[in-house]
Amino acid sequence: xxxxxxIPATLLRATQxxxxxxxxxxxRKGPVQDAxxxxxxxxxxxxxxxxxxxLPDVSEEDIERHMTILRAEKIFKMTASSKRRAxxxxxxxxxxxxxxxxxxxxxxxxxxxxxxxxxxxFPRQMRVPTETP
Numbered sequence: 001x002x003x004x005x006x007i008p009a010t011l012l013r014a015t016q017x018x019x020x021x022x023x024x025x026x027x028r029k030g031p032v033q034d035a036x037x038x039x040x041x042x043x044x045x046x047x048x049x050x051x052x053x054x055l056p057d058v059s060e061e062d063i064e065r066h067m068t069i070l071r072a073e074k075i076f077k078m079t080a081s082s083k084r085r086a087x088x089x090x091x092x093x094x095x096x097x098x099x100x101x102x103x104x105x106x107x108x109x110x111x112x113x114x115x116x117x118x119x120x121x122f123p124r125q126m127r128v129p130t131e132t133p
Contacts, residue, residue, distance in 0.1 A: 099114075101114075
């Protein structure tokens with residue numbers, strides 16, 4: 001990337017104006033405290049001015065390398081997503097088997113487990129399910 005150190009013409013004019021103000025201030029033996037002082041504008045422009053960025057020259061190899069990285073990232077995300085999907089399916093199947101086993105063992109407990117109450121009991125319903133209580 002090529003960084004340009006060119007200063008816009010407005011900054012050059014402001015610099016010239018600042019030099020003239022300095023000469024006038026030295027002649028009066030005191031600094032200029034006016035809010036419309038061009039020096040303040042010059043300082044703002046130098047500190048906060050951002051030149052538009054130039055795009056770097058990119059070769060065909062760089063483009064191919066970039067596209068390869070993007071494809072690899074996409075493949076990685078797809079495999080991670082399919083692993084998560086398979087894990088969720090495995091957990092769901094285990095949950096279904098547990099429901100079936102509960103239904104065979106005790107239908108009354110199965111109905112109680114499937115029943116949703118109308119009232120919200122915060123600690124029990126927000127608790128993370130674990131194997132032990």
